[in-house]
Amino acid sequence: MKVSELKHSGLKKWVEEAQALMSPEAVEVCDGSQAEYDRMILITKEAGLATELNPAKKPGCVLYRSDPSDVARVEASTYIASKSKDDAGPTNNWVDPAALKKTMTELYRGCMKGRTMYVIPYSMGPVGSDIAKIGVEISDSPYVVASMHIMSRVGTKVLDVLGTDGFFVPCLHSVGKPLAPGESDNGQWPCAPLDKKYISHFPETREIWSYGSGYGGNALLGKKCLALRIASVLARDEGWLAEHMLILKITNPEGEVKYISGAFPSACGKTNLAMLIPTLPGWKVETVGDDIAWMKFGADGRLYAINPEAGFFGVAPGTNNESNRNAMESIKKNTIYTNVALTEDKDVWWEGIGYDAPGKLIDWHGKEWIQDKNNKNQPPAAHPNSRFAAPARQCPAIAKEWEDPKGVPISAFLFGGRRPKTIPLVNQAKNWIHGVFMGSIVGSEVTAAALDVKAGVIRRDPFAMLPFCGYNMGDYFKHWIKIGQSHDESKLPKIFFVNWFRKNDGGKFIWPGYGENSRVLAWIFDRCDGKGGAMETAIGTVPTPDAIARPNGVSESDMKEILNVDIEGWKAEIADIRKNHYPKFGDKLPKELLVELDAIEKRLNS
Numbered sequence: 001m002k003v004s005e006l007k008h009s010g011l012k013k014w015v016e017e018a019q020a021l022m023s024p025e026a027v028e029v030c031d032g033s034q035a036e037y038d039r040m041i042l043i044t045k046e047a048g049l050a051t052e053l054n055p056a057k058k059p060g061c062v063l064y065r066s067d068p069s070d071v072a073r074v075e076a077s078t079y080i081a082s083k084s085k086d087d088a089g090p091t092n093n094w095v096d097p098a099a100l101k102k103t104m105t106e107l108y109r110g111c112m113k114g115r116t117m118y119v120i121p122y123s124m125g126p127v128g129s130d131i132a133k134i135g136v137e138i139s140d141s142p143y144v145v146a147s148m149h150i151m152s153r154v155g156t157k158v159l160d161v162l163g164t165d166g167f168f169v170p171c172l173h174s175v176g177k178p179l180a181p182g183e184s185d186n187g188q189w190p191c192a193p194l195d196k197k198y199i200s201h202f203p204e205t206r207e208i209w210s211y212g213s214g215y216g217g218n219a220l221l222g223k224k225c226l227a228l229r230i231a232s233v234l235a236r237d238e239g240w241l242a243e244h245m246l247i248l249k250i251t252n253p254e255g256e257v258k259y260i261s262g263a264f265p266s267a268c269g270k271t272n273l274a275m276l277i278p279t280l281p282g283w284k285v286e287t288v289g290d291d292i293a294w295m296k297f298g299a300d301g302r303l304y305a306i307n308p309e310a311g312f313f314g315v316a317p318g319t320n321n322e323s324n325r326n327a328m329e330s331i332k333k334n335t336i337y338t339n340v341a342l343t344e345d346k347d348v349w350w351e352g353i354g355y356d357a358p359g360k361l362i363d364w365h366g367k368e369w370i371q372d373k374n375n376k377n378q379p380p381a382a383h384p385n386s387r388f389a390a391p392a393r394q395c396p397a398i399a400k401e402w403e404d405p406k407g408v409p410i411s412a413f414l415f416g417g418r419r420p421k422t423i424p425l426v427n428q429a430k431n432w433i434h435g436v437f438m439g440s441i442v443g444s445e446v447t448a449a450a451l452d453v454k455a456g457v458i459r460r461d462p463f464a465m466l467p468f469c470g471y472n473m474g475d476y477f478k479h480w481i482k483i484g485q486s487h488d489e490s491k492l493p494k495i496f497f498v499n500w501f502r503k504n505d506g507g508k509f510i511w512p513g514y515g516e517n518s519r520v521l522a523w524i525f526d527r528c529d530g531k532g533g534a535m536e537t538a539i540g541t542v543p544t545p546d547a548i549a550r551p552n553g554v555s556e557s558d559m560k561e562i563l564n565v566d567i568e569g570w571k572a573e574i575a576d577i578r579k580n581h582y583p584k585f586g587d588k589l590p591k592e593l594l595v596e597l598d599a600i601e602k603r604l605n606s
């Protein structure tokens with residue numbers, strides 16, 4: 001389709017303005033077809049950016065290697081440009097929107113010279129779903145076009161739903177590397193230097209402007225930028241929830257089904273939990289989504305969730321048949337790999353794949369790499385943030401409802417982090433506001449590897465939303481509280497705090513995790529119906545020692561320890577929240593959370 005054929009006048013005008021500013025060699029409106037996807041891969045192959053993998057081992061798969069300056073989301077260059085600084089809040093980078101647009105307009109001027117400008121209409125969520133939203137990304141990266149094909153629903157079908165005057169989120173993206181006449185990328189991942197990368201959000205006008213990065217969350221603008229930062233603002237204004245949450249379906253041996261959603265900071269095994277294979281006989285877990293949940297209230301007063309995404313953009317290192325067999329199955333074909341290592345027979349390899357490197361590799365820098373197990377300091381062959389982008393439909397555990405436009409009714413929310421001490425295996429909130437308190441204190445203990453902070457310190461990431469909330473985090477807490485106040489609490493999801501990472505005095509994990517977490521999910525399932533052995537404590541409702549069937553290797557005393565409410569540890573936790581965490585939100589911190597903090601402290605002292 002040509003730009004002149006676009007039926008939506010606002011969209012056409014915006015595309016024409018972008019074209020005039022960025023001066024691309026050509027403009028294409030994406031149709032979302034397989035032929036288009038194949039062409040994007042071919043263009044990048046011809047530019048020396050993509051390597052086709054061995055079709056006998058990984059059919060339809062390609063590998064990209066990015067520039068070392070462009071390997072992850074760049075939080076320091078991510079901006080919430082609301083009119084007032086207070087609306088972005090103390091935990092976001094704020095810049096005045098007019099000043100930011102001025103700076104970025106100059107960067108965008110002529111930035112697509114020698115490249116094609118792709119217009120990518122996409123739907124976050126099943127096309128036409130009441131919960132879905134439409135975005136249109138303008139990008140000069142065929143890698144982005146191909147990745148958006150996997151991660152969202154792209155093409156003409158989206159324009160049909162958009163009609164002549166529908167709402168869409170305009171998303172500008174350029175890699176920031178114009179080409180001179182006759183120049184090609186010639187194997188060099190195009191991007192701008194770190195100090196010229198901008199990932200900007202304009203919450204009031206619902207716009208996204210990204211410049212200088214071609215990688216992941218910086219460039220696939222449907223994901224973190226639209227589905228979380230802009231959507232969180234839409235959700236606040238429209239009375240729903242846009243959350244950094246997985247969605248799973250769980251079926252008990254009697255065939256009863258519930259849906260559970262959960263937020264965890266990075267490195268807590270969120271994708272593994274979403275794709276868990278239960279060890280508990282008779283139970284089944286299926287995947288609806290692994291990263292983001294959009295939830296709206298149905299006519300019955302319950303919260304219904306969709307996964308706005310169509311693919312998984314998972315971290316490769318550490319993914320193996322033990323940690324996540326369903327992910328390994330999902331990425332066997334039609335997958336885009338970025339920054340993993342390449343084997344001699346053109347397969348992929350990464351640290352923690354479950355077997356030694358099979359001979360000489362090409363590492364993520366494109367250099368020869370031979371595994372040296374005696375050298376603990378050998379740089380990894382795959383970048384620690386190397387990724388796979390795979391269609392969600394390829395997951396063997398994908399739930400049949402995963403594309404249901406009306407969403408799935410959520411029974412429980414989980415919050416968790418990596419907490420070697422204090423936090424028990426599972427703890428149910430006494431009520432909604434107590435659950436909001438739990439979400440607000442989510443965090444993981446910093447390991448000695450993070451050199452900037454002392455080991456033992458808790459790095460808090462409330463609701464796992466700190467890098468993804470498009471407005472003031474204090475107002476975000478208020479939004480959650482308001483959801484509870486304005487709806488029938490008996491129909492709201494029950495809230496649980498989980499911790500798979502508690503260690504014993506010897507520093508060993510007490511709980512085996514992975515598939516054994518199904519035992520905890522089973523208790524949560526029963527608690528949603530008011531069943532399951534449970535004890536009231538100062539911090540919430542915890543399982544009785546025999547309420548959760550013990551996995552192999554977990555003794556009775558281990559179970560006691562992992563369910564124990566460590567009163568002194570909790571007093572220190574409360575003090576840390578009061579002194580170091582809540583003050584970050586200034587006068588925007590809802591008083592209800594302080595009341596909750598005081599109440600827990602009082603119970604701990606009584």
Ligand code: O2Y
Binds near residue numbers: 071072073
């Ligand atoms: O580094 C990136 O660009 C990707 S970050 C990411 C990708 C998939 C799911 N979650 C995340 C995250 O940072 O939470």
Ligand code: MN
Binds near residue numbers: 244291
């Ligand atoms: Mn995420």
